[in-house]
Amino acid sequence: MKKLLITLTVLATLLFGVEIMVKGSDTMLNLTQRLAESFSAVQPDVTVSVTGGGSGVGINALINQEVPLANASRAIKSKEISQARANGVNPVEIVIALDGLSVIVNGKNPVNQLTVEQIGAIYRGEITNWNQVGGPNKKIVLYGRQPNSGTFVFFREEVVKGEYSANMRQMNGNAQIVEGVKADEGGIGYVGLGYIKHIEGIKPLAVARKPQEKFISPADEAAVKSGAYPLTRPLYQYTNGKPKGAVREFILFELSEKGQEIIAQEGFVPVTQNYIERNNQILQ
Amino acid sequence: MKLRRTVDQGVRVLFSANALLAAAVLVGILLFLLTYGTRAFLPSGIIDPEDLTSHPVKFTSFLFGTRWNPDAYGQPEYGIIPLLLGSLITTLIALSIAIPFGIASALFIAERLKGRLRVAVKMLVELFAGFPSVIIGFFGLIVLGPLISRLFGVPSGLNILNASLLLAMMSLPTIISVSEDALRVVPYSFREAAYALGASPWTAATKIILPAARSGILAAVLLGFGRAIGETMAVLMVAGNAPIIPRSLFDPVRTITTTIAIELGESAFNSIHFFALFALGFILFLIALGTNLLAESLIRREKRSFTL
Numbered sequence: 059m060k061k062l063l064i065t066l067t068v069l070a071t072l073l074f075g076v077e078i079m080v081k082g083s084d085t086m087l088n089l090t091q092r093l094a095e096s097f098s099a100v101q102p103d104v105t106v107s108v109t110g111g112g113s114g115v116g117i118n119a120l121i122n123q124e125v126p127l128a129n130a131s132r133a134i135k136s137k138e139i140s141q142a143r144a145n146g147v148n149p150v151e152i153v154i155a156l157d158g159l160s161v162i163v164n165g166k167n168p169v170n171q172l173t174v175e176q177i178g179a180i181y182r183g184e185i186t187n188w189n190q191v192g193g194p195n196k197k198i199v200l201y202g203r204q205p206n207s208g209t210f211v212f213f214r215e216e217v218v219k220g221e222y223s224a225n226m227r228q229m230n231g232n233a234q235i236v237e238g239v240k241a242d243e244g245g246i247g248y249v250g251l252g253y254i255k256h257i258e259g260i261k262p263l264a265v266a267r268k269p270q271e272k273f274i275s276p277a278d279e280a281a282v283k284s285g286a287y288p289l290t291r292p293l294y295q296y297t298n299g300k301p302k303g304a305v306r307e308f309i310l311f312e313l314s315e316k317g318q319e320i321i322a323q324e325g326f327v328p329v330t331q332n333y334i335e336r337n338n339q340i341l342q
Numbered sequence: 343m344k345l346r347r348t349v350d351q352g353v354r355v356l357f358s359a360n361a362l363l364a365a366a367v368l369v370g371i372l373l374f375l376l377t378y379g380t381r382a383f384l385p386s387g388i389i390d391p392e393d394l395t396s397h398p399v400k401f402t403s404f405l406f407g408t409r410w411n412p413d414a415y416g417q418p419e420y421g422i423i424p425l426l427l428g429s430l431i432t433t434l435i436a437l438s439i440a441i442p443f444g445i446a447s448a449l450f451i452a453e454r455l456k457g458r459l460r461v462a463v464k465m466l467v468e469l470f471a472g473f474p475s476v477i478i479g480f481f482g483l484i485v486l487g488p489l490i491s492r493l494f495g496v497p498s499g500l501n502i503l504n505a506s507l508l509l510a511m512m513s514l515p516t517i518i519s520v521s522e523d524a525l526r527v528v529p530y531s532f533r534e535a536a537y538a539l540g541a542s543p544w545t546a547a548t549k550i551i552l553p554a555a556r557s558g559i560l561a562a563v564l565l566g567f568g569r570a571i572g573e574t575m576a577v578l579m580v581a582g583n584a585p586i587i588p589r590s591l592f593d594p595v596r597t598i599t600t601t602i603a604i605e606l607g608e609s610a611f612n613s614i615h616f617f618a619l620f621a622l623g624f625i626l627f628l629i630a631l632g633t634n635l636l637a638e639s640l641i642r643r644e645k646r647s648f649t650l
Contacts, residue, residue, distance in 0.1 A: 114608030122611070137395075141610055199497045204583065205413035206608035214415055221415050224424075227500060227594050228583040228604070234483075241488055242497045 075103035076304040082116020082129030083208050084231045085157065085250035086293050089324045090129055096320055097311045104304045110231070113208025120296055121145055126305050128296045131157065131250065132208035132215075142298075149296045152337050154312045156327040158251045158276035159213065159289040160262040162236070164243045169193040171264040171273040174217055174288050180246060181213075183223025188244065200226035201238045201247035212291055213248050236260060251276055252325035265289060282327045292333065293326065300340060313337055372627065379624040382420070382617035394418060399618055410585040410596070412605065412615045420618045422625065424585045428595040429626075431588065432502060432577065433570040436509035440570075441563055443510075444517030445552075448562075451518070452525035453547050464522065471515035479579035482508045487580060496592040500582040503591045508576045513566035520565055524558020525551060557641045564637045568630060574599040598626050 080090055087110040094106035108129075111119075116128035121142045134142075134149055142149050161177055163169060172180075172191060179185045180198055189195045200223060203210040209232075214222060229235045235247035240259040254262050254276070264273035267288045274281045274288070281287040301309050311317050318328040329337070382399050395412075399420045407421020451463055486507060487499030494503075528551050536546035552559070574597075582594020583604065602619050609615040 111607055118608060118610065137610070197497065204604050206604065211413075218415070221411060224409060224411070224586045225584055225594075227498065228596075230578065230583075230604075237483075238498060238500065241491060241499070244497045 075105060078104065078106045078127060078304055078308055079125045080106060080108045080116075080127045080129060080295075081111060081119045081125045083113045083131040083293070084110040084203075085131045085207075085209055085252070086129040086155075089155065089252055089293075089321065089326060092320050092324055093312050093317055094308075096316065097308055100311065101304075101307065104307065106308055112204070112206030113211070114206045117149075117296065120149065120298060121147055123147060123298065126297060127301075127308070130208050130294045130296060131291065132212045133292075133294065134296060147298045149298065150300055150340060152295045152297070152301070152309055152313075152340060153292040153329055153333040154295055154309070155293045155318075155321045155329060156282055156333075157291050157293050158282035158287045158327065159209065159291055160249055160251055160254050160276040161265060161289070162239050162247050162249060162254060162260045162262050164239055164245055165259045165261050166243050167193060167261075169263070170261075171266065173266050173269050175268075177246075177263075177265070178217050178219055181218045181222055181226065182220050183225060196244045199242050199245045201229055201235045201242075201245055202226040203232075203235070203248075204228045204230060209248065209250065216289065216291075217248075250325075251282070251327065255325040279327055283330055292329075306341065310341065313341075375620055375624040375627055378617055379621035380617075382614055382621045395614060398614060399621075404618070404621065408587060410601065412609070412618060418615070422598075422622065424587050425596055425598045425601050425622065426625070427587055428581070428585070429571055429597040429599070429629075432505045432509055432581070432595060432597060433567060435502065435506035435591075436513060436570045437563070437567060439506070439510040440513045440517055440566055444514050444562070444566065445521055445559060447514075447518045448521035448525055448559075449547055449552065452522045453543065453551070464519070467515050467518050471519060473512075475512065475573060475576040476579075478508055478512060479576035482576060482580035490592075494592065498582065498592075498594075500580050500594060501592045502581070502588055502595045505577045505581040505595065505597075508580060509570040509573055512573060512576065513569045516569050517562045517566040520562035521555070521559045524555040524562065527558070528554045560637060560640055564633055567633055571597075571626070571629060572599060574603050578603055598622050 080094070087108060090108045094108050097106055098104065113128075113130040113132050116125070117130055117134055117138050119125045120128040121138065122145065134151065139149060161172065167188070169188060169192060176185065176191050180191070181200060181202070183200075185191060186198055187195060188198055202213070202222060205211075227238065229238060229247075232249040232253040235249050236253055236257060239245040239247040240257075254260065262276050264275045265288050266273040274286055276282060276287055276289070278287065282290050295309065295312075297305055297309075312321075313329070313334070321328055383401050383404070385398050394414075394417050404420050404422055406423065407419055408423045409419045409421045410424055411419045447467075451460055451467075455463055482504050483500075486504050489499065490501070490504055491497065491499035532550055532554055533546055536550045541549065577597055578600040581596065581600065583596045583600060584594040585596040585601070586593065588595050602622055605615070606619055609619060
């Protein structure tokens with residue numbers, strides 16, 4: 059059966075070219091789709107198909123050898139690495155872009171800035187009214203992601219540092235959070251940088267690590283790049299072993315000047331020198 | 343002659359095999375859910391004292407726990423109460439809307455509409471029964487959500503009310519269609535007898551025909567219940583999905599089905615979380631089985647007291 063499948067795949071490849079399946083992070087979905095389209099224009103015999111589902115879902119698919127490439131907006135967990143090893147999979151990490159995870163509120167909300175600690179307390183359910191953080195007397199409504207999301211995990215580890223309030227509405231993707239906060243004057247949400255550009259009715263908050271430090275907006279690209287913005291995070295891709303063949307070609311394209319240009323157009327931030335060096339070591 | 347007997351024999355074997363297969367599949371699913379589900383409570387595999395997610399779930403904290411938080415920062419919790427309440431509350435509210443409207447529509451279609459118009463209306467209703475739930479969910483997200491939020495002055499329209507309204511919409515066609523069938527098989531002589539005694543069409547419909555079709559209508563209601571409690575996609579899109587014990591119609595809610603849909607993809611294969619989701623599936627199965635058994639016994643009691 060397995061032999062037959064392999065023969066069929068080889069045959070299909072000879073006839074129709076190569077197909078790369080990419081699965082994972084919803085934050086990176088639009089971005090990777092744009093990259094895939096441009097890549098196919100350069101390499102017409104390779105098709106890259108991208109699906110979402112969440113970082114956890116993508117990494118799970120890589121572990122189960124369903125896809126050769128997984129998108130993740132959080133680093134792989136040590137537990138997932140040991141699961142992968144047990145399955146004969148050796149996850150290798152590439153950083154393709156940087157994201158300034160943006161905390162958004164409704165455009166009518168007068169609050170412009172919060173500290174990481176305040177945001178954490180809001181999401182833990184300890185601060186429940188906007189008047190506790192200098193806003194109007196209005197109940198705070200929490201919008202977040204579902205546990206399959208890498209953003210959900212990243213935000214919990216870096217900002218919430220505890221359990222999410224059970225009252226948080228768990229939305230199915232960045233776009234739904236944007237829609238929710240747009241319609242809700244008391245709403246607060248967190249989304250990837252690519253989801254706040256050109257959208258009316260919401261605004262990203264400036265964030266500081268500590269009250270006495272400078273509050274920085276995620277729209278400040280240099281600050282995201284330097285890591286001065288507190289919620290800067292790398293966006294990862296994972297392969298099984300060192301990337302080879304068409305997958306390697308695709309990754310090289312993503313990291314090329316053209317690829318990084320697309321990343322900037324999509325609202326995310328190109329990789330910095332230290333990540334470029336790290337990627338080069340892996341891709342050599 | 344001999345040939346015919348062998349064909350008869352063959353067909354009989356074929357049909358019994360089919361019936362057995364259906365039963366076997368059902369038993370298979372039951373056993374599958376049971377074996378997978380119970381592993382959430384058994385100390386199977388490696389328990390790493392450092393790794394809180396590898397500890398089996400206590401059966402009592404599963405049944406009576408009020409917090410569902412499997413992917414936790416600290417200790418994972420697997421309390422089913424908020425999910426169970428979520429499923430039951432949305433379904434019951436949906437049915438309390440869908441049953442009166444459904445039966446009234448069925449009565450109207452069966453008793454008042456004639457000829458081609460009746461066929462056309464019935465067809466439309468049945469067409470709606472096959473409507474993709476993701477589209478209905480989209481409608482809830484884009485239209486109903488903002489409407490509820492504006493109408494009631496609540497911050498978010500993604501809540502119990504929205505989910506229940508969608509579920510009512512989705513179980514209505516089933517209830518109407520099956521009730522209408524039940525009303526139509528009530529013999530015409532019943533109506534004639536009622537009219538002969540001087541009953542108005544309204545009295546005939548509510549006092550004679552409706553009671554005569556009781557068991558069929560009950561079946562319709564239970565099918566509607568099944569449709570509502572099993573629905574996943576539409577609810578996932580509009581319920582807000584916060585696993586809390588709701589206090590008002592405008593609180594978000596998480597149902598059993600949406601929990602399985604959201605979490606099965608990310609739970610590691612053969613982990614405690616993975617098995618706990620099967621335990622949820624088993625509970626859902628028990629609810630379905632329970633309602634069916636209840637219906638069966640109600641219909642049987644019905645038959646004894648009221649013979650056509």
